[in-house]
Amino acid sequence: MSKISKDRKYVKRFSKPVIVAHWVNALAFIMLYISALPMYTEFFDWMYPLFGGPEVLRTVHRVFAVLFILPIFILLIFDPKSLVAWFKQIFSWKKHDIQFFGAFPKEVLTGHADVPKQDFLNAGEKLNSLLTIACALMLICSGLVMWFPEFFPRGLVMYMYPIHNIGLGLCTAVIIGHIYLSIGHPNSRPSIRGMIKGDVDLEYAKAHHGRWYDELMEEEKKSQKAG
Amino acid sequence: MATMTEIAMLHDVSKCTACRGCMVACKQWKNLPADMTPFEGNYQSHEDLSPSTYNLIKMKETYENGNFRWDFLKFQCMHCGIPACAKACPEEALVKQANGVVSFIEDRCVGCGYCETNCTFDVPRIDAVRKKSTKCNLCEDRIANGMVPSCAQTCTADAILFGTREEMTEIAKARVQVLKEQYPNAQLYGVDKNDGIGGTNMMYILTDRPSVFGLPENPKVSTSLTIWKDYAQPAGKFLFGAAAMVVAGALVNNAMIGKKNKGGHDHEQNQ
Ligand code: HEM
Ligand code: HEM
Numbered sequence: 001m002s003k004i005s006k007d008r009k010y011v012k013r014f015s016k017p018v019i020v021a022h023w024v025n026a027l028a029f030i031m032l033y034i035s036a037l038p039m040y041t042e043f044f045d046w047m048y049p050l051f052g053g054p055e056v057l058r059t060v061h062r063v064f065a066v067l068f069i070l071p072i073f074i075l076l077i078f079d080p081k082s083l084v085a086w087f088k089q090i091f092s093w094k095k096h097d098i099q100f101f102g103a104f105p106k107e108v109l110t111g112h113a114d115v116p117k118q119d120f121l122n123a124g125e126k127l128n129s130l131l132t133i134a135c136a137l138m139l140i141c142s143g144l145v146m147w148f149p150e151f152f153p154r155g156l157v158m159y160m161y162p163i164h165n166i167g168l169g170l171c172t173a174v175i176i177g178h179i180y181l182s183i184g185h186p187n188s189r190p191s192i193r194g195m196i197k198g199d200v201d202l203e204y205a206k207a208h209h210g211r212w213y214d215e216l217m218e219e220e221k222k223s224q225k226a227g
Numbered sequence: 228m229a230t231m232t233e234i235a236m237l238h239d240v241s242k243c244t245a246c247r248g249c250m251v252a253c254k255q256w257k258n259l260p261a262d263m264t265p266f267e268g269n270y271q272s273h274e275d276l277s278p279s280t281y282n283l284i285k286m287k288e289t290y291e292n293g294n295f296r297w298d299f300l301k302f303q304c305m306h307c308g309i310p311a312c313a314k315a316c317p318e319e320a321l322v323k324q325a326n327g328v329v330s331f332i333e334d335r336c337v338g339c340g341y342c343e344t345n346c347t348f349d350v351p352r353i354d355a356v357r358k359k360s361t362k363c364n365l366c367e368d369r370i371a372n373g374m375v376p377s378c379a380q381t382c383t384a385d386a387i388l389f390g391t392r393e394e395m396t397e398i399a400k401a402r403v404q405v406l407k408e409q410y411p412n413a414q415l416y417g418v419d420k421n422d423g424i425g426g427t428n429m430m431y432i433l434t435d436r437p438s439v440f441g442l443p444e445n446p447k448v449s450t451s452l453t454i455w456k457d458y459a460q461p462a463g464k465f466l467f468g469a470a471a472m473v474v475a476g477a478l479v480n481n482a483m484i485g486k487k488n489k490g491g492h493d494h495e496q497n498q
């Protein structure tokens with residue numbers, strides 16, 4: 001089955017499980033973040049009543065922590081192929097990936113730059129994925145130890161708090177950037193369709209993910225020959 | 228006012244008879260119930276501090292060079308010069324007062340347990356039922372009214388003294404000189420304000436090294452807490468601010484490009 005729609009307008013980008021996993025993850029993240037604020041500093045203490053008190057808030061944080069961990073299992077069970085492909089992508093760094101960062105600031109600022117052709121994920125998205133995974137690992141591992149301190153030595157538990165905090169600081173910057181680039185910046189806005197409907201504008205794919213587009217065309221040719 | 232000058236409590240372990248009157252006096256003034264514990268085969272009444280036991284006479288049994296000996300220690304909140312609990316508390320429920328007391332403001336406490344995890348001396352205990360931390364506050368209500376803490380008031384052996392930190396330091400220094408003749412390792416604990424926790428307002432005259440009494444030899448605010456509160460948290464706040472500014476700037480910039488070109492997104496190299 002071709003990934004490209006019959007009218008040659010759209011191309012399939014993300015599978016249903018990937019989309020579900022992304023949004024469960026995103027929702028959990030945002031709720032974790034909001035519930036973390038009053039725990040983070042007194043400045044946000046006014047939020048406690050909104051959650052029904054400090055105790056409920058801590059339970060909310062734990063519930064969304066479970067939701068935050070869930071997506072990886074959704075992918076493992078329902079779409080391991082996409083998961084493997086994602087890992088392969090984000091660890092593949094070539095010349096065009098490095099060059100991306102040279103052109104990127106101009107692209108963001110002016111909306112036009114000579115960016116070398118990009119893979120299925122552009123270098124920025126690869127970096128975003130890596131940083132997101134690193135932060136998530138930090139937050140999840142430290143969070144689990146903080147959740148169940150009775151199974152760990154006290155010295156270790158004590159170190160999990162700064163690690164949780166560093167994870168939080170890093171991911172703040174990463175996620176704000178990510179959300180901005182996916183809904184805030186005019187040029188990448190078409191990408192949001194990919195995370196909702198699963199397909200993106202073929203023209204957009206050609207312009208933003210040239211190497212992926214070329215691969216798609218190759219595949220088309222082959223399947224046409226075979227069929 | 229007496230409360231403005233720095234105060235201190237002093238436990239002279241050489242005078243303590245472990246009568247545990249101070250434990251009872253503490254419970255009485257604080258209205259705390261008795262902890263019913265099984266007999267564990269030793270003389271110490273309770274295993275450890277608890278949400279209803281803020282003050283515990285520890286009785287360490289030592290067998291050394293063919294001699295048996297007991298070492299007593301009045302164990303409770305140390306009222307540190309640099310209290311790790313107050314640093315860890317996200318609610319400012321623990322506050323170091325000018326008179327030296329680390330007071331506990333229960334209304335602010337949310338029972339998170341960060342004080343318990345981070346205390347240099349492992350003192351605070353979370354009351355799991357009420358979801359509140361608990362610890363000695365040196366009877367600050369009594370101090371404010373010109374009285375001495377109930378434990379010091381009740382001590383029959385003059386082993387618990389209370390007064391200005393200056394007085395207590397003088398008494399302690401004189402006493403340790405005398406003790407040194409019999410106990411070569413006799414020393415003061417918490418008196419030196421240059422130690423890792425800025426000295427304590429619960430001070431001790433010890434007959435031996437601190438570790439013999441279960442006290443850390445070099446007390447300090449843990450490295451993990453310092454990383455957490457002095458580096459990670461400010462850095463996180465800074466990043467949050469910086470990221471927000473970048474987005475704000477970017478949105479302004481968007482508006483500007485938006486005017487220059489409508490749509491069109493072919494900007495990868497055409498080849
Ligand atoms: C309102 C919030 C969010 C929006 C609108 C959003 C949007 C998107 C979109 C459109 C993509 C696909 C980009 C592409 O076509 O390649 C994407 C990918 C991704 N998202 Fe999100 N996302 C949001 C929140 C999050 C959060 C909170 C996380 C992580 C905790 C996250 C992690 C990722 C990752 C790892 C990818 C794949 C790599 C990439 O494309 O950058 N997203 N997101
Ligand atoms: C977006 C992700 C997350 C953010 C922003 C976040 C943030 C925070 C913050 C600010 C605190 C308060 C402690 C401190 O000041 O360092 C906290 C506590 C905690 N977090 Fe998270 N966290 C996240 C994810 C997780 C995850 C994935 C888990 C579990 C697997 C978790 C488990 C916990 C636990 C158990 C606590 C202790 C709560 C308590 O005081 O009872 N967190 N988190």
